Amino acid sequence: MKTIKHLPQDNKQCGWFHTSPQRTPKPALQGNLSARFVVIGAGFTGLAAARQLAKRFPNDEIVLVEAQEVGFGTAGRNSGFVIDLPxxxxxxxxxxxxxxxxxxxxxxxxxxxxxxxxxxxxxxxCGLEHAGKYQCAVEPKGIRVLEAYQRGLERLGQDYTWLAQEELQQHIGMHFYQKALYTPGTLLIQPSAFVKGAADALPSNVSLYEHTAITSVDYGSKITLGHAYGHIVADKLVLANNGFASSFGFLQGRLLPVFTYASMTRPLNEDEQAALGGKSTWGIIPADPFGSTLRRTADQRLIVRNSMSFNPNGKCSDAQLKTAYQRHVQSYQRRFPMLKDVTFEYTWGGAMCLSRNHMPFFGQLAPNVYGSLCCNGLGTTRGTMGGHLLANWLAGDEDEMIAFLLGSEQPCANPPQPFLSMGVNFNLMLGQQRAGMEA
Incomplete structure (x- = not known):
């Protein structure tokens, strides 16, 4: 029996969660049960896997287990970009x-x-909108990144539009950025609202249990999962819990749980909306990976996301949240001087599961154990499709996309501790310093 040492412990002030439609969470599991398939993690990946397993195996009960409340964890803490492009x-x-x-x-x-x-x-x-995305630059080095991105888009045969400062201001209101590369294919969503809605729309043969953390696991011909009030016996286990897969004994020393941080303002009033100008909703991705991601939401809030920290235990600290908040205030004030009286209402951290070679995992982890893990910052799309295709593979399909994922390079090994934490944290600090005005 393996004890699960690290459990999700996200901070309570997630703006996406608190501003999304309220729902009644499913009760925690009480007692024991058995199922053919058990899926752990009700984010984008787990919801997609459970949904498709239920469709492919309509006579079987699919058990979906979530340690927290749906929409509160990692899936409800990203920036809501559903990106089509690599x-x-x-x-x-x-x-x-x-x-x-x-x-x-x-x-x-x-x-x-x-x-x-x-x-x-x-x-x-969930405010789904075909809005595209603006990849924006402030300084010459950022513009050079966008020029390289343009060459990549041309190789791929994808549309883009260059926007200079004055024209860009008509789109996003602020005068801060020098140039942007607009690509039209990205969707924007309220991420917590989406996963809440997807959870309430699961097929009838999916049993969802929230606030049910798995605390132990025993692998054998059948898999026994312990929780606070009993156990679950599974014929097949699907892990859709990203960095926490290491606590279950898989991909150890290959995953990097890196936290990013965001702050969300109160809603802008009509005068403030007029002072900002531009379109009523938009999403900005920085030219520098360590720069600030921004959203203007349908309910007229502004979101700033920047700062990163490496947290192997899957939890961010109050000190890290405080530091991130201070950075968000600085980034906000540089971009929105016309909105100096608009304050942040929420600040939160959320984990991305990265690998050093930027590769995900898809496939079999052990006998009767499968996973779609490590989305490298593209959880909305890679997670959704990974869960969907994993279910199809378990049902016997072997199409082109499944073959592509099965044949892809896997996450590479990390250096041992303490060198790993020292190296990752140093590189994160250096990257944030080098981001300059992009941060």
């Missing part, structure tokens, strides 16, 4: 190997379609 931050042009990039584009566009269809079919109130 976004390989390890490549100078964000595109990298063109063959892999074309497959990635196809994969992520299919994920967008799955998300769009689900929203429309079940009338999920």
């Amino acid at each position: 976004h390989d931050i390890g490549a100078a042009d964000y595109i990298g190997d063109i063959t892999i990039a074309r497959k990635t584009l196809q994969l992520q566009q299919q994920a967008q379609q799955l998300i769009t269809d689900l929203v429309h079919e079940h009338h999920i109130d």
